[in-house]
Amino acid sequence: MEIEILNVVGSKPLGKITVNDDATIKNVKDKIHQNVKKSLYPSRQAIKIEAKGKVLKDEDTLKSLNIQSGAKLYLKDLGPQISWTTVFLAEYAGPLFVYLWVYQRPWILYGDVSSVHGTVSNVAAICWSGHYIKRLLETVFVHRFSHGTMPVRNLFRNCAYYWLFTLYVAYHINHPLYTAANSLYFLVGLGGFIVCELGNLSIHLLLKNLRPPGTKVRRIPVPDGNPLSQLFNFVSCPNYTYEVGSWIFFTIMTKCAPAGVFAFAGFYQMAVWAIGKHRNYKKEFPEYPKSRKAIIPFIL
Amino acid sequence: MVIPSPFVYWAQTEDTITLKIDLKNVVDPDLKILENNIKFTAQGIGAHGLSQYEFTLNLYSSIKSNGADDEITVMRVFDNRVELALKKEKASWWPRLTAQPQKPAWLKINFDLWKSEELQDSDEETRDVMRDYPGMYDRLHKEEMGYRKEDWRKVYLIIYNLFQLIGFTYVLTVISVRYSKLGYDSVTDTYEHVGSAIKFLHLMQILEILHPIFGYVKGSAFMTFVQVMGRNFVIFAMIEGEPRIQTKPVIFYLYIVWSAVEVIRYPFYITQLYKKEIYLLTWLRYSIWLPLYPLGVLCESVIIVRNIPYFEETQRFTISLPNEWNFAFHLPTFLKLYVFLVAVPGLYFLMSHMQKQRMVKLKPKIIIKKSK
Numbered sequence: 001m002e003i004e005i006l007n008v009v010g011s012k013p014l015g016k017i018t019v020n021d022d023a024t025i026k027n028v029k030d031k032i033h034q035n036v037k038k039s040l041y042p043s044r045q046a047i048k049i050e051a052k053g054k055v056l057k058d059e060d061t062l063k064s065l066n067i068q069s070g071a072k073l074y075l076k077d078l079g080p081q082i083s084w085t086t087v088f089l090a091e092y093a094g095p096l097f098v099y100l101w102v103y104q105r106p107w108i109l110y111g112d113v114s115s116v117h118g119t120v121s122n123v124a125a126i127c128w129s130g131h132y133i134k135r136l137l138e139t140v141f142v143h144r145f146s147h148g149t150m151p152v153r154n155l156f157r158n159c160a161y162y163w164l165f166t167l168y169v170a171y172h173i174n175h176p177l178y179t180a181a182n183s184l185y186f187l188v189g190l191g192g193f194i195v196c197e198l199g200n201l202s203i204h205l206l207l208k209n210l211r212p213p214g215t216k217v218r219r220i221p222v223p224d225g226n227p228l229s230q231l232f233n234f235v236s237c238p239n240y241t242y243e244v245g246s247w248i249f250f251t252i253m254t255k256c257a258p259a260g261v262f263a264f265a266g267f268y269q270m271a272v273w274a275i276g277k278h279r280n281y282k283k284e285f286p287e288y289p290k291s292r293k294a295i296i297p298f299i300l
Numbered sequence: 301m302v303i304p305s306p307f308v309y310w311a312q313t314e315d316t317i318t319l320k321i322d323l324k325n326v327v328d329p330d331l332k333i334l335e336n337n338i339k340f341t342a343q344g345i346g347a348h349g350l351s352q353y354e355f356t357l358n359l360y361s362s363i364k365s366n367g368a369d370d371e372i373t374v375m376r377v378f379d380n381r382v383e384l385a386l387k388k389e390k391a392s393w394w395p396r397l398t399a400q401p402q403k404p405a406w407l408k409i410n411f412d413l414w415k416s417e418e419l420q421d422s423d424e425e426t427r428d429v430m431r432d433y434p435g436m437y438d439r440l441h442k443e444e445m446g447y448r449k450e451d452w453r454k455v456y457l458i459i460y461n462l463f464q465l466i467g468f469t470y471v472l473t474v475i476s477v478r479y480s481k482l483g484y485d486s487v488t489d490t491y492e493h494v495g496s497a498i499k500f501l502h503l504m505q506i507l508e509i510l511h512p513i514f515g516y517v518k519g520s521a522f523m524t525f526v527q528v529m530g531r532n533f534v535i536f537a538m539i540e541g542e543p544r545i546q547t548k549p550v551i552f553y554l555y556i557v558w559s560a561v562e563v564i565r566y567p568f569y570i571t572q573l574y575k576k577e578i579y580l581l582t583w584l585r586y587s588i589w590l591p592l593y594p595l596g597v598l599c600e601s602v603i604i605v606r607n608i609p610y611f612e613e614t615q616r617f618t619i620s621l622p623n624e625w626n627f628a629f630h631l632p633t634f635l636k637l638y639v640f641l642v643a644v645p646g647l648y649f650l651m652s653h654m655q656k657q658r659m660v661k662l663k664p665k666i667i668i669k670k671s672k
Contacts, residue, residue: 172621172627173626175628177620177622178622178626179621179626181624255625255626256626
C-alpha cells in the first residue's frame with residue numbers, strides 16, 4: 001500500500017512510500033530512511049497518525065492501526081540520536097575521574113597544600129568511586145533499555161549535571177580544611193550507604209530478570225528471594241528509593257551540606273521519574289497493587 | 301385610559317417559549333395568536349390593583365398556531381399567575397423574545413426556568429443549557445439587574461497589576477521630578493528616595509510566581525521564578541548588601557530601565573484581563589524589551605562586577621571552611637561565575653523567547669480599504 005508522509009511541522013508533505021500490507025511501523029521507518037530522507041535514520045523518527053497524536057510503536061502493524069493505502073502518516077524528527085549506553089558511560093565515567101582528580105588536591109583548586117587525607121575523606125572517595133564503578137558495570141552487563149536512543153543534546157545536559165555536581169561535592173570533602181564528624185555519623189552513614197547500594201543493585205538485577213533478553217516486554221515487578229527486594233511491596237521504583245537513601249547516608253557519613261544538596265537534586269529528579277513510571281504501571285496493568293506508592297513508602 | 305400591562309416573565313428551551321403572567325385571580329383571560337404576534341387580555345389583580353390588563357408581543361420568530369395536540373399553545377390559569385407555553389415554529393435558540401431589540405419594561409426574564417431543562421421522558425443526563433450560550437446568562441443578568449457578578453480571580457489580578465503599575469509610575473515620577481529640579485545631583489540619591497519602593501514592589505512580585513501555580517494565569521512558573529528571583533538577588537544581595545554601591549549612578553539607570561519595562565507590562569496585562577486590545581500597548585510590550593532587556597542586564601552586571609572587590613574586602617555572605625557542615629561559599633567567585641554563566645546566557649535565552657512571542661503576538665494589522 002502507498003502511504004503519504006507529512007512533517008508534523010506545518011503538515012508539510014515529505015514524500016510517499018510503498019509498503020507491504022502486513023508492514024509494521026518499523027518497516028515504515030526503514031522505508032522513510034531509504035527513500036524519503038537519508039539523514040533520518042529510524043531511531044530519529046517518531047511516527048504518528050495525527051500531528052499532535054500519540055507516537056506509534058515500532059511493533060505496531062499498519063493493519064492493527066487501520067491504516068490503508070492512501071493514508072497519511074506524520075513524521076517527527078527527534079534530532080540526532082545517541083544510544084543510552086553511550087550516554088550512561090559518558091555521564092558516569094565523569095564523576096569517577098573528576099572525584100579522583102579532586103582527591104589529589106590539584107593546585108588549581110586548592111593552591112599549595114600537602115596534607116594527608118583523614119579516614120572519612122578516604123572512605124568517602126572509596127564510596128563515591130565504588131558507586132560509579134557499580135553504575136558503569138550495570139550499564140554494560142545489567143540494564144536492558146526499552147528505547148535504544150535519546151537525543152544528543154541530552155548527553156551534554158546529563159554530563160554537565162553529573163560532572164559539575166561531582167566537582168562541587170568533591171571540592172568540599174577533599175578540602176584541606178574539611179572536618180569529619182564523630183564516629184556515630186560515620187558508622188551510621190557508611191552502614192546505610194552500603195545497604196542502599198546493595199539494595200539498588202538487587203533491584204536492578206530483579207528488573208533485568210523480569211525482561212527476557214532481546215525483548216521489550218513489560219511486566220509488574222514483584223519481590224524475589226532477596227530480602228532487599230521486599231521494598232517492591234511498598235513502592236514502584238525501589239531502585240530510586242535506594243539511590244536516594246545511598247546519598248542521604250553518604251551525606252550523614254561525611255556531614256557535608258553540598259552532598260545533601262546533591263542528594264536533594266537527585267531525589268527531585270528521581271521522584272519525577274518515579275511518579276511517571278508509577279502512573280504508567282497503573283495505566284498499563286489494571287491489576288497493579290493499590291498499596292504501592294511511587295518512591296517513598298506510604299508517602300509519595 | 302391606557303390599559304396597563306402585567307409583569308410577564310419569559311424563558312425558553314430549544315422548541316418552547318414559556319410566559320408567566322403575574323396576575324392574581326384572573327377572570328376572562330383571552331389569548332390571540334397570529335404567527336409572530338400574541339395579544340393577551342384579562343381582568344385580574346396586578347401592579348395596578350384590580351383592573352383590566354393586556355399586553356401585545358411582536359415575537360422574534362414564528363410560533364405554531366395550529367397543529368397536532370402537542371403543538372398548540374397551552375394556557376394554564378392558576379390562582380396567582382397565568383402560564384403560557386408557546387411552541388416555536390422552528391426549533392432554535394432565540395437571542396431575545398421580541399422582534400425589536402428594545403425590551404418593554406414589563407417583560408422580565410424567568411431565571412427560575414433558565415438553568416437547565418428536565419427531559420422527563422428520556423434517560424439523558426440533564427444538560428446545562430447555559431453552557432451552549434456562554435455570556436448569555438451574564439448579559440441577561442446585567443440587563444435585568446443592572447450589574448454582573450465578576451469572578452474573583454479577575455478582580456484580584458486587576459488589583460495586583462494596578463498596584464504594581466501605580467508603584468512603578470511613582471518611582472519614575474519621583475526620579476523625573478527630582479531630576480528636573482536638581483539635575484544630575486539627584487542621581488546619587490536615587491536609592492535613598494525610591495529604594496524602599498523598589499524593594500517593596502519586587503517583594504510583592506513574588507506573588508507572580510504563585511499565579512501560574514494556582515492557575516490564575518497561563519505561563520511558566522519557572523520562568524517567572526527565574527525573573528523575579530534574579531531581580532530580588534540584585535536588589536537584596538547586591539544593592540542592600542553593599543552600601544557603597546547605593547550611591548553609584550548605575551542605580552539610577554537601573555531603576556529607570558526596570559520601571560520603564562514594568563509601566564508597560566502591567567497595563568498590558570490589565571487589557572488582557574478585560575479581553576480588549578490597545579494595539580499601541582501590545583506593540584510596546586513586545587518591542588520595548590529590545591533595548592531595555594540588554595540595558596537592564598548591563599546595569600545589573602555593572603553592579604555585580606563593581607561589587608566583587610567590595611565583597612572580597614567585607615567577606616559578606618561568604619562562608620568559609622572549616623565549619624560543622626563542611627560547606628563553603630565564596631561570594632566573589634560565585635559572582636564572577638554568575639555574570640558569565642547565568643546573566644549573559646540568560647539574557648540570550650530570554651530575548652529569543654521574547655522574539656518568538658513577538659512574532660506571534662504582533663500580527664500584521666488587517667487594513668480594509670473601502671472603495672467608493
